[in-house]
Amino acid sequence: MSKQAQEAREALGARLRGFRKDAGFASGRALARALEWQESKVSRLENGKQNAGDEDIRAWCLATGQEEHIPDLIATARHIEELWLEWRRQLQTGAETRQKKSLPVYARTKVFRIWNPNMIWGTFQTAEYAAEVFEQAIRFYEFPDDRDAAVAKRLERQRYLYEGERIYNVILGEQAIYSKFGGPDVMRDQLDRLVALMGLPRVSLGIVPDTAIWLGHSFSMFDDKRVLVETFSAELSVTQPRETELYARAFGLLRQSAVYGEAARDLILTARQKHVRRHP
Secondary structure, three states, rough: OOHHHHHHHHHHHHHHHHHHHOOOOOHHHHHHHHHHHOHHHHHHHHOOOOOOHHHHHHHHHHHOHHHHHHHHHHHHHHHHHHHHHHHHHHHHHHHHHHHHHHHHHHHHHHEEEEEEEEOHHHHHHHHHHHHHHHHHHHHHHOOOOOOOHHHHHHHHHHHEEEEOOEEEEEEHHHHHHHHOOOOOOHHHHHHHHHHHHHHOOOOEEEEOOOOOOOOOOOEEEEEEEEEEEEOOOEEEEEEEEEHHHHHHHHHHHHHHEEOOHHHHHOOOOOOHHHHOOOOO
Protein backbone atom coordinates (compact mmCIF):
# COMPACT_ATOMS: atom_id res chain seq x y z
CA MET A 1 0.00 0.00 0.00
CA SER A 2 1.23 3.52 -0.79
CA LYS A 3 2.18 5.98 1.93
CA GLN A 4 -0.74 8.19 0.93
CA ALA A 5 -3.24 5.33 1.18
CA GLN A 6 -1.88 4.29 4.57
CA GLU A 7 -2.09 7.85 5.88
CA ALA A 8 -5.69 8.07 4.68
CA ARG A 9 -6.53 4.77 6.38
CA GLU A 10 -5.00 5.98 9.65
CA ALA A 11 -6.96 9.24 9.43
CA LEU A 12 -10.18 7.29 8.95
CA GLY A 13 -9.29 5.11 11.94
CA ALA A 14 -8.69 8.18 14.09
CA ARG A 15 -12.10 9.52 13.15
CA LEU A 16 -13.76 6.23 14.07
CA ARG A 17 -11.89 6.26 17.39
CA GLY A 18 -13.25 9.74 18.09
CA PHE A 19 -16.78 8.54 17.42
CA ARG A 20 -16.28 5.66 19.86
CA LYS A 21 -15.00 7.90 22.64
CA ASP A 22 -17.70 10.54 22.09
CA ALA A 23 -20.32 7.81 22.42
CA GLY A 24 -19.00 6.80 25.81
CA PHE A 25 -17.26 3.56 24.88
CA ALA A 26 -14.15 3.81 27.03
CA SER A 27 -12.31 1.05 25.21
CA GLY A 28 -12.32 -0.85 21.95
CA ARG A 29 -13.35 -3.93 23.92
CA ALA A 30 -16.58 -2.24 25.01
CA LEU A 31 -17.50 -1.32 21.44
CA ALA A 32 -16.54 -4.77 20.20
CA ARG A 33 -18.96 -6.33 22.68
CA ALA A 34 -21.75 -4.01 21.54
CA LEU A 35 -21.09 -4.89 17.89
CA GLU A 36 -20.39 -8.57 18.60
CA TRP A 37 -17.00 -8.23 16.93
CA GLN A 38 -13.59 -9.49 17.85
CA GLU A 39 -11.76 -6.85 19.90
CA SER A 40 -8.83 -7.09 17.50
CA LYS A 41 -11.03 -5.88 14.64
CA VAL A 42 -11.82 -2.63 16.44
CA SER A 43 -8.12 -2.15 17.14
CA ARG A 44 -7.13 -2.81 13.52
CA LEU A 45 -9.69 -0.34 12.20
CA GLU A 46 -8.77 2.40 14.65
CA ASN A 47 -5.05 2.04 13.97
CA GLY A 48 -5.28 1.89 10.20
CA LYS A 49 -4.23 -1.75 9.98
CA GLN A 50 -7.40 -2.70 8.12
CA ASN A 51 -9.64 -0.71 5.82
CA ALA A 52 -13.30 -0.44 6.83
CA GLY A 53 -15.94 -2.02 4.64
CA ASP A 54 -19.34 -0.46 4.01
CA GLU A 55 -21.08 -2.62 6.61
CA ASP A 56 -18.33 -1.97 9.15
CA ILE A 57 -18.90 1.76 8.85
CA ARG A 58 -22.68 1.44 9.05
CA ALA A 59 -22.48 -0.68 12.20
CA TRP A 60 -19.90 1.61 13.84
CA CYS A 61 -21.85 4.79 13.12
CA LEU A 62 -25.17 3.30 14.27
CA ALA A 63 -23.58 2.09 17.52
CA THR A 64 -22.01 5.48 18.22
CA GLY A 65 -24.94 7.68 17.14
CA GLN A 66 -23.16 9.09 14.08
CA GLU A 67 -25.55 7.95 11.37
CA GLU A 68 -25.30 11.22 9.44
CA HIS A 69 -21.63 10.49 8.70
CA ILE A 70 -22.25 7.09 7.06
CA PRO A 71 -22.28 8.27 3.39
CA ASP A 72 -19.17 10.42 3.84
CA LEU A 73 -17.17 7.70 5.60
CA ILE A 74 -18.17 5.04 3.07
CA ALA A 75 -17.00 7.32 0.26
CA THR A 76 -13.73 7.91 2.13
CA ALA A 77 -13.12 4.19 2.65
CA ARG A 78 -13.83 3.39 -0.99
CA HIS A 79 -11.43 6.11 -2.09
CA ILE A 80 -8.69 4.56 0.05
CA GLU A 81 -9.17 1.30 -1.84
CA GLU A 82 -8.81 3.21 -5.11
CA LEU A 83 -5.55 4.90 -4.12
CA TRP A 84 -3.53 1.82 -4.93
CA LEU A 85 -5.09 -0.59 -7.40
CA GLU A 86 -3.13 -3.68 -8.34
CA TRP A 87 -2.96 -4.28 -12.09
CA ARG A 88 -3.76 -7.97 -11.72
CA ARG A 89 -6.98 -7.10 -9.90
CA GLN A 90 -7.92 -4.43 -12.45
CA LEU A 91 -7.12 -6.63 -15.43
CA GLN A 92 -8.47 -9.97 -14.21
CA THR A 93 -11.31 -9.86 -16.77
CA GLY A 94 -9.29 -8.07 -19.48
CA ALA A 95 -8.28 -4.51 -20.33
CA GLU A 96 -11.58 -3.21 -21.72
CA THR A 97 -13.08 -2.60 -18.27
CA ARG A 98 -10.10 -0.48 -17.20
CA GLN A 99 -10.29 1.56 -20.40
CA LYS A 100 -14.04 2.10 -19.96
CA LYS A 101 -13.48 3.25 -16.37
CA SER A 102 -11.27 6.11 -17.55
CA LEU A 103 -13.87 7.69 -19.85
CA PRO A 104 -15.78 9.62 -17.14
CA VAL A 105 -12.49 11.04 -15.85
CA TYR A 106 -11.62 12.31 -19.32
CA ALA A 107 -15.12 13.75 -19.75
CA ARG A 108 -14.79 15.77 -16.51
CA THR A 109 -11.26 17.03 -17.01
CA LYS A 110 -10.69 20.53 -18.40
CA VAL A 111 -6.87 20.64 -18.34
CA PHE A 112 -4.64 17.62 -18.97
CA ARG A 113 -0.94 17.54 -18.07
CA ILE A 114 0.71 14.38 -19.39
CA TRP A 115 4.33 13.24 -19.18
CA ASN A 116 5.59 10.01 -20.70
CA PRO A 117 9.31 9.52 -21.32
CA ASN A 118 9.17 6.39 -23.49
CA MET A 119 5.69 5.78 -24.90
CA ILE A 120 3.07 7.71 -26.88
CA TRP A 121 0.21 8.79 -24.60
CA GLY A 122 -2.87 6.56 -24.93
CA THR A 123 -5.22 9.26 -26.26
CA PHE A 124 -2.74 10.08 -29.04
CA GLN A 125 -2.22 6.45 -30.08
CA THR A 126 -3.30 4.96 -33.39
CA ALA A 127 -5.32 1.75 -33.26
CA GLU A 128 -2.32 -0.31 -34.42
CA TYR A 129 0.02 1.21 -31.85
CA ALA A 130 -2.52 0.70 -29.06
CA ALA A 131 -3.03 -2.93 -30.12
CA GLU A 132 0.70 -3.56 -29.75
CA VAL A 133 0.72 -1.93 -26.30
CA PHE A 134 -2.14 -4.16 -25.16
CA GLU A 135 -0.51 -7.26 -26.68
CA GLN A 136 2.61 -6.64 -24.60
CA ALA A 137 0.50 -6.07 -21.48
CA ILE A 138 -1.41 -9.32 -22.09
CA ARG A 139 1.85 -11.27 -22.30
CA PHE A 140 3.30 -9.61 -19.21
CA TYR A 141 0.25 -9.72 -16.90
CA GLU A 142 -1.35 -12.83 -18.42
CA PHE A 143 -4.89 -11.49 -18.48
CA PRO A 144 -7.64 -12.46 -20.98
CA ASP A 145 -6.98 -11.32 -24.55
CA ASP A 146 -9.60 -8.66 -25.26
CA ARG A 147 -7.28 -6.29 -27.11
CA ASP A 148 -9.79 -5.39 -29.86
CA ALA A 149 -12.39 -4.28 -27.30
CA ALA A 150 -9.71 -2.50 -25.23
CA VAL A 151 -8.41 -0.63 -28.28
CA ALA A 152 -11.94 0.46 -29.19
CA LYS A 153 -12.50 1.86 -25.69
CA ARG A 154 -9.12 3.62 -25.72
CA LEU A 155 -9.94 5.25 -29.05
CA GLU A 156 -13.21 6.56 -27.61
CA ARG A 157 -11.14 9.02 -25.57
CA GLN A 158 -10.11 10.76 -28.79
CA ARG A 159 -13.51 12.33 -29.23
CA TYR A 160 -12.69 14.62 -26.32
CA LEU A 161 -9.85 16.11 -28.39
CA TYR A 162 -12.53 17.74 -30.53
CA GLU A 163 -15.30 18.36 -28.01
CA GLY A 164 -15.58 21.20 -25.50
CA GLU A 165 -12.74 23.47 -24.47
CA ARG A 166 -10.35 20.91 -22.96
CA ILE A 167 -6.67 21.82 -22.92
CA TYR A 168 -4.08 19.11 -23.60
CA ASN A 169 -0.55 19.78 -22.38
CA VAL A 170 1.41 16.68 -23.39
CA ILE A 171 5.16 16.14 -23.08
CA LEU A 172 6.95 13.09 -24.43
CA GLY A 173 10.54 12.02 -24.03
CA GLU A 174 12.44 11.72 -27.31
CA GLN A 175 12.72 8.00 -26.59
CA ALA A 176 8.94 7.74 -27.05
CA ILE A 177 9.21 8.57 -30.76
CA TYR A 178 11.98 5.99 -31.28
CA SER A 179 10.60 3.07 -29.22
CA LYS A 180 9.42 0.48 -31.75
CA PHE A 181 5.89 -0.59 -30.90
CA GLY A 182 4.62 -2.85 -33.66
CA GLY A 183 7.50 -2.23 -36.07
CA PRO A 184 8.39 0.51 -38.59
CA ASP A 185 5.01 0.70 -40.37
CA VAL A 186 3.12 1.20 -37.12
CA MET A 187 5.63 3.75 -35.85
CA ARG A 188 5.63 5.85 -39.03
CA ASP A 189 1.84 6.02 -39.00
CA GLN A 190 1.92 6.86 -35.29
CA LEU A 191 4.38 9.70 -35.82
CA ASP A 192 2.25 11.03 -38.69
CA ARG A 193 -0.62 11.05 -36.21
CA LEU A 194 1.45 13.08 -33.73
CA VAL A 195 2.28 15.69 -36.37
CA ALA A 196 -1.41 15.99 -37.26
CA LEU A 197 -2.41 16.40 -33.60
CA MET A 198 0.05 19.26 -33.22
CA GLY A 199 -2.24 21.27 -35.49
CA LEU A 200 -5.19 21.09 -33.08
CA PRO A 201 -5.75 24.46 -31.37
CA ARG A 202 -6.01 23.10 -27.82
CA VAL A 203 -3.12 20.61 -28.06
CA SER A 204 0.36 21.57 -26.85
CA LEU A 205 2.86 18.81 -27.65
CA GLY A 206 6.42 19.08 -26.39
CA ILE A 207 9.37 16.74 -26.83
CA VAL A 208 12.14 16.53 -24.23
CA PRO A 209 15.32 15.84 -26.22
CA ASP A 210 17.61 13.04 -25.09
CA THR A 211 20.27 15.65 -24.41
CA ALA A 212 18.09 17.38 -21.80
CA ILE A 213 17.80 16.52 -18.12
CA TRP A 214 14.32 15.22 -17.34
CA LEU A 215 12.53 13.72 -14.37
CA GLY A 216 11.73 10.00 -14.05
CA HIS A 217 8.42 8.20 -14.18
CA SER A 218 5.43 9.01 -16.38
CA PHE A 219 2.24 10.51 -14.96
CA SER A 220 -1.12 11.86 -16.06
CA MET A 221 -2.59 14.88 -14.29
CA PHE A 222 -6.30 15.68 -14.54
CA ASP A 223 -6.94 19.33 -13.69
CA ASP A 224 -5.41 19.99 -10.25
CA LYS A 225 -7.43 17.24 -8.60
CA ARG A 226 -5.93 13.87 -9.52
CA VAL A 227 -2.69 12.33 -10.75
CA LEU A 228 -2.37 8.76 -12.01
CA VAL A 229 1.02 7.05 -11.78
CA GLU A 230 1.48 3.62 -13.34
CA THR A 231 4.06 1.18 -11.98
CA PHE A 232 4.78 -2.43 -12.95
CA SER A 233 2.55 -3.73 -10.17
CA ALA A 234 -0.18 -1.15 -9.68
CA GLU A 235 -1.76 2.19 -10.51
CA LEU A 236 -1.40 4.92 -7.91
CA SER A 237 -4.06 7.63 -7.63
CA VAL A 238 -2.77 10.85 -6.04
CA THR A 239 -5.36 13.34 -4.78
CA GLN A 240 -3.81 15.09 -1.78
CA PRO A 241 -3.39 18.79 -2.75
CA ARG A 242 0.17 18.97 -1.43
CA GLU A 243 1.14 15.99 -3.59
CA THR A 244 -0.67 17.06 -6.75
CA GLU A 245 1.14 20.39 -6.40
CA LEU A 246 4.47 18.54 -6.56
CA TYR A 247 3.42 16.94 -9.83
CA ALA A 248 2.37 20.33 -11.19
CA ARG A 249 5.81 21.68 -10.30
CA ALA A 250 7.47 18.67 -11.94
CA PHE A 251 5.45 19.28 -15.10
CA GLY A 252 6.58 22.89 -15.07
CA LEU A 253 10.21 21.78 -15.00
CA LEU A 254 9.59 19.35 -17.84
CA ARG A 255 8.09 22.15 -19.93
CA GLN A 256 11.31 24.09 -19.49
CA SER A 257 13.28 21.12 -20.88
CA ALA A 258 10.91 20.40 -23.79
CA VAL A 259 10.92 21.85 -27.28
CA TYR A 260 7.74 22.85 -29.11
CA GLY A 261 6.45 23.89 -32.51
CA GLU A 262 8.85 23.49 -35.42
CA ALA A 263 11.61 22.12 -33.17
CA ALA A 264 9.32 19.37 -31.89
CA ARG A 265 8.05 18.64 -35.40
CA ASP A 266 11.63 18.32 -36.67
CA LEU A 267 12.42 15.76 -33.96
CA ILE A 268 9.34 13.73 -34.88
CA LEU A 269 10.08 13.82 -38.61
CA THR A 270 13.71 12.83 -38.00
CA ALA A 271 12.51 9.87 -35.94
CA ARG A 272 10.04 8.98 -38.68
CA GLN A 273 12.86 8.68 -41.21
CA LYS A 274 14.63 6.26 -38.86
CA HIS A 275 11.66 3.89 -38.89
CA VAL A 276 12.31 2.32 -42.29
CA ARG A 277 9.10 0.94 -43.79
CA ARG A 278 9.11 -2.76 -44.53
CA HIS A 279 8.39 -3.76 -48.11
CA PRO A 280 6.21 -6.78 -48.96
